Amino acid sequence: MDSLVYTISCHRNFIIDAADDMSSVPDNLSVRQLFDRTSSTCSYLIWDRASRVAAMIDPVHDQSQRDINLIYKLGLQLKYTVETHVHTDHITGSHVLRQVFNAIVLVHENSTAKCADVLVKDGDFIPLGMNRVDILYTPGHSNGDICLLIPGAVFTGDTLLVRSCGRTDYQSGDPGKLYDSITQQLFTLPDETIVYPGHDHNGQSRTTIGAEKQYNPRLGGGRSRKQFTDFMNNLKQDHPTQLYAALPSNLRCGTQLSGL
Numbered sequence: 619m620d621s622l623v624y625t626i627s628c629h630r631n632f633i634i635d636a637a638d639d640m641s642s643v644p645d646n647l648s649v650r651q652l653f654d655r656t657s658s659t660c661s662y663l664i665w666d667r668a669s670r671v672a673a674m675i676d677p678v679h680d681q682s683q684r685d686i687n688l689i690y691k692l693g694l695q696l697k698y699t700v701e702t703h704v705h706t707d708h709i710t711g712s713h714v715l716r717q718v719f720n721a722i723v724l725v726h727e728n729s730t731a732k733c734a735d736v737l738v739k740d741g742d743f744i745p746l747g748m749n750r751v752d753i754l755y756t757p758g759h760s761n762g763d764i765c766l767l768i769p770g771a772v773f774t775g776d777t778l779l780v781r782s783c784g785r786t787d788y789q790s791g792d793p794g795k796l797y798d799s800i801t802q803q804l805f806t807l808p809d810e811t812i813v814y815p816g817h818d819h820n821g822q823s824r825t826t827i828g829a830e831k832q833y834n835p836r837l838g839g840g841r842s843r844k845q846f847t848d849f850m851n852n853l854k855q856d857h858p859t860q861l862y863a864a865l866p867s868n869l870r871c872g873t874q875l876s877g878l
């Protein structure tokens with residue numbers, strides 16, 4: 619039985635405060651998962667409860683007003699927006715949040731998104747009050763993907779999804795590198811580590827490292843690097859949603875769309 623999987627659904631327009639029911643996330647941090655129905659994107663607001671200093675992971679442009687309202691309502695000081703990679707399926711809300719909150723936009727140094735304020739690399743961290751969010755470089759979906767680690771949880775962007783993973787046929791994607799990133803970095807985290815994915819395509823809003831190691835049909839259960847790369851190289855998928863609008867805009871942190 620697939621008992622490790624958290625099946626708490628991502629109720630689309632509802633907001634889940636994951637920290638409230640997850641004892642493994644430290645008491646001094648809060649996590650809120652947010653959802654964009656059009657692109658099935660999960661964004662995350664993380665904050666230090668004492669200082670109210672916050673970071674937003676993978677904001678979606680079309681949800682900017684929702685996010686601004688929430689940040690004000692929670693009394694947070696949004697200091698950072700973080701892109702787990704340059705997205706091809708939605709336009710980022712980073713630029714809008716930078717305009718409103720003077721937030722610092724972070725992306726990986728390989729992203730070629732020159733709009734960013736800070737280009738990060740493996741081993742860097744984001745200070746959130748007395749806490750830190752560690753940056754793991756996890757190439758494979760693209761050559762500029764990162765995952766973000768806090769005690770007890772990891773935000774995996776498109777690197778690792780619930781029972782799936784990101785595609786590898788765009789932006790210098792590489793299935794072998796993706797296999798290595800997942801198996802040599804993410805799968806070495808404790809099994810109980812919560813995985814917060816960048817998308818929810820099937821109503822499962824999060825999972826755990828242990829569950830994906832065991833049940834992920836693409837590379838769980840001890841599947842080999844060759845099995846994985848063969849599978850990924852033979853995937854037939856449509857172009858990403860909004861590809862031709864999203865990619866050029868996201869290389870400018872969403873600025874073209876907002877006209878700024």
Ligand SMILES: [Fe+2]
Binds near residue numbers: 703
């Ligand atoms: Fe992606």
